[in-house]
Amino acid sequence: MASGMRSPITSHVLDAQRGQPAQGVRVELKRENPSTQSWDFVSTDTTNKDGRAVALLPPGSQVEPGLYVMRFYTQAYFTELDQKSFYPFVEVHFCVDQPSDHYHIPLLLSSHSYTTYRGS
Structure with missing residues (x-):
């Protein structure tokens, strides 16, 4: 997919415990x-069946430089699966310094741990 045809900020949540995408995780973006x-609300999205949040910003738009935080509502996700979760939410802070770049924030999740990195 061409970078101009997708949101400039996206995410992908994988449930490492279940070995599959985490569908239905609410993702909130603030700047x-x-x-x-303080933090200004930008948008919210919910991960699709592939565990992707792809509608945080309009496709092809340019993101403003600055500090952002992406909040994943993990406890609600695990509650739906009838599992306890140690983390009620996960926040990932990241810097946007190149407005024309694509920023992909993956989250590898289990009920008692998580990891993240800058994806492509």
């Missing part, structure tokens, strides 16, 4: 407002 030292 730091340096003048107020």
Whole structure:
């Protein structure tokens, strides 16, 4: 998929415990407002059957430089699976310094651990 045809910020959540995509995880995106030292809501999305959050921003739009946080509502996901979760949510902070780049934030998840990295 061409970078101009997708959201400039996306995510992919994989449930390592179950060995499959994590469908139905709510993902919230916020941007730091340096003048107020607070977080401004940008958007929210829910992972699809492939575990992907692909509609956080309009396809082809350019993201503003700055500090962002992506919050994954993991406890709600595990509650739906009738499992306990140690983390009620996971927050991943990241810097956008190249507005024309694509920022992909994968999350590898289990009920008691997680890891993330900058994907492509």
